[in-house]
């Protein structure tokens with residue numbers, strides 16, 4: 001199959017047409033796709049194999065909007081995910097993009113495919129224009145700022161979103177959210193687009209306008225494939241081709257216009273004035289007592305020439321089609337200026353939709369995070385306020401214990417409590433929030449907005465300072481209230497240890513959040529923090545059973561805590577003030593000796609904390625890469 005070449009244009013609101021490029025059309029063919037998953041059967045307490053797709057084949061053509069239909073659980077999303085390369089677990093078979101074979105089990109965007117998921121996770125605190133501009137900056141490296149701006153406005157106009165340009169994404173309606181999700185991907189003008197249930201949750205008018213839009217995009221030469229549950233007759237008319245699944249088998253594959261005649265050929269006659277889509281779903285759900293395997297075979301042999309004179313669909317009202325980008329261009333191409341502009345663009349047609357470089361991506365993502373943070377600073381304020389409140393409470397409970405020889409154990413508990421606090425806040429804030437971020441990251445990464453490295457840097461560049469500021473606000477206040485030594489070396493070392501340990505816990509939080517489902521992460525995080533905290537606080541190394549000593553050595557909590565205690569009582573601190581008759585720990589050295597902290601290797605312990613932090617971030621990056629690339 002030779003890819004056709006289409007010339008497209010999208011018109012801006014100001015009649016200033018920026019021609020889009022000659023774009024190869026994509027024909028997608030798939031053969032013998034199977035999908036088998038291992039499912040845990042609780043009653044039998046074992047895994048069993050479930051075949052979700054059974055040898056399905058078909059072809060999706062450019063210039064058409066194809067609907068994958070079928071009853072719930074028929075395998076629509078599974079097929080869409082495999083075809084898009086979005087999730088290919090358990091898949092087998094062959095997929096051909098313009099005749100070039102790609103293994104179905106390989107997870108990657110097929111032929112630059114874009115995938116729009118059912119849950120359009122948007123960056124809620126950006127306006128529509130900001131979100132689009134930032135996406136354009138990431139995706140369109142070779143466009144000038146002016147061209148990008150023009151293109152953003154053109155696409156917003158095309159999708160009927162011009163009026164919402166300054167609206168925050170969180171305030172958009174369901175239909176507008178879906179259209180914005182499509183708008184993001186149109187920036188790079190993909191030839192192949194997959195949409196998972198784009199109309200779910202929309203009312204009939206929003207669904208109609210979205211399907212009309214998809215139809216007009218398909219007319220521009222794109223191959224559009226969408227899973228659709230049960231379209232109304234009005235929506236169904238806007239669909240060009242239907243691929244119907246029934247329990248993992250193909251029931252019907254062909255033009256929408258041939259559906260009813262094909263069903264008739266298998267003895268399944270759609271009642272007059274009945275929505276053909278509803279009828280198809282009733283057949284696929286087994287409401288008619290027919291052998292569906294035989295019916296599917298008969299329909300597969302049906303030749304479209306047998307279509308009746310169209311009377312079967314004459315009762316369906318016609319929706320006026322949106323002007324397609326092709327139509328728009330054909331009229332505007334008359335302008336010489338436009339042709340010149342197009343020729344100029346054609347020179348670098350192959351690279352025009354090049355993703356930005358890594359440094360630029362980092363910069364754009366940092367700016368995006370900065371914008372979102374400034375709009376949603378309450379979260380940051382709550383976090384700092386919580387640390388300040390705890391500092392005041394601890395400061396009040398342990399007031400002045402740091403300078404008093406009789407209160408050394410009280411101060412020891414304050415130091416332990418401080419360490420525990422920063423470890424928990426550092427870890428849990430990201431352990432729980434990162435899984436929410438995963439979904440949106442998965443979508444943007446799959447659709448090639450950016451690389452993983454810049455994304456991680458941009459996230460850490462916001463989270464690290466947040467946690468540092470929170471820790472500093474806690475330490476400064478509580479350390480002062482507890483009257484611990486204010487000598488610069490001791491105070492700085494204490495602060496540095498607390499911050500470093502908190503950041504290490506945060507790195508653990510990222511690792512747990514990126515590798516475990518939230519339900520498991522909520523207890524794995526605290527359990528690990530608790531386990532590590534035991535070593536070094538209540539349990540000296542000599543008292544630790546041999547089989548657990550490795551935990552003592554790798555515990556970042558122990559390392560940080562020992563340095564913190566040493567910074568307060570070590571470095572030959574002189575005798576302390578004793579307001580009682582007898583103070584056992586009047587010499588700080590006695591206390592350190594009894595706590596098995598007399599010889600703390602400051603450098604070694606700090607190195608352990610820092611290396612663990614780096615290691616956990618590296619493991620998080622590796623885990624994320626694996627999850628995003630091996631789907």
Ligand SMILES: Nc1ncnc2c1ncn2[C@@H]1O[C@H](COP(=O)(O)OP(=O)(O)OP(=O)(O)O)[C@@H](O)[C@H]1O
Pocket residue numbers: 037038039050052070071072073074075076077078079
């Ligand atoms: N990861 C999985 N492990 C085991 N079974 C799965 C998995 N994902 C999907 N399935 C099963 O595969 C079948 C098809 O699922 P799929 O989501 O593709 O159906 P669908 O046609 O899109 O359904 P719906 O319209 O309800 O979304 C279902 O029975 C589902 O339980």
